[in-house]
Amino acid sequence: MKKIEVIQNVLEANESIAKRNQQLLDKHKVFAINIMSAPGAGKTSLILHTMSRLRAKLNIAVIEGDVASTVDAEKVQNVAKAVIQINTQNMPESCSLMAAMIEPALKELPLDDIELLLIENVGNLICPSEFTLGEHKRVVISSLPEGDDKPIKYPLIFIDAHAVIINKMDLLPYVDFDIATFRHSIAGLNPKAEIFQLSCKTGEGIEKWCSWVLKQLETNAKTIEASHTS
């Protein structure tokens, strides 16, 4: 018997495909956001609001990671420039999108006609934290009915987020959710994360979120340009 030293990260395969995805997106000047949350926190609702507010300025495409149905893809169909539903037929019970699922989807999208790509991940707070897709920004939505302890129970997904959204703010009078406790947990785990409080029902706070998206997109475009000229 012989022992072979390996020391190889098992997640490296996903990370190298993710890197390739991001290079492709950068080449076509597409800014991508990976939207993650527990089921029903408001990913599709946020995508719809973001599109209706930004579509006068940007061409927006959506990748839907909903595993079980096409309902979310149908909802965004009318507003988006293009929608791709990730085909999970060969991936039963997938609990997260992975970079290898995004790669073929990017080939189908008219990347040159798109500036913003919104990716709706599978509703899950555990698995998506292990996989990057090639996105530029990672966003996690928590909604008031879920309770303010989600960052404590599922820290990993919040640790890597660039922005955390507290959705369903319209329900504040009816649920026990302490905004200060939640914000304090996020600040501890991930002090750099931007926190947005909004409601996809009333539209409150959506504008601030959309300005952040626009600003990040512009900053990313400048970074890419600078790296080309230098």
Added chain:
Amino acid sequence: MHELGVTENIVNIALAKAGEAQASKVIRINLVIGELSGFVPECIQFYFDSLSKDTIAQGAVLHFESVPAQLCCRDCSAIFHPEDTLWSCPQCGGQSVEILKGRELYIESLEVE
């Protein structure tokens, strides 16, 4: 189940390394898994058994060595193991922490014939 994709990588890496070493059989794969990583060893073993069928890795034992989580307090720099889900610093009570160890998942070594 995200273990499926991950197990495919484990099989691919093991077969490639065993191939380089001109081995005829993979006996054991030593994996290191962080306490905070969301992967379930039993689940990886389950997929491994089916994915490795009819390869030289068929029947190999997967051995998982767990790496305890290690956190660092951003306020006082204490390094500690989280004792509760709150992840508060035992030295100063602070709740601003960074993960130093505990998210890894890698193949440490293979035992082959």
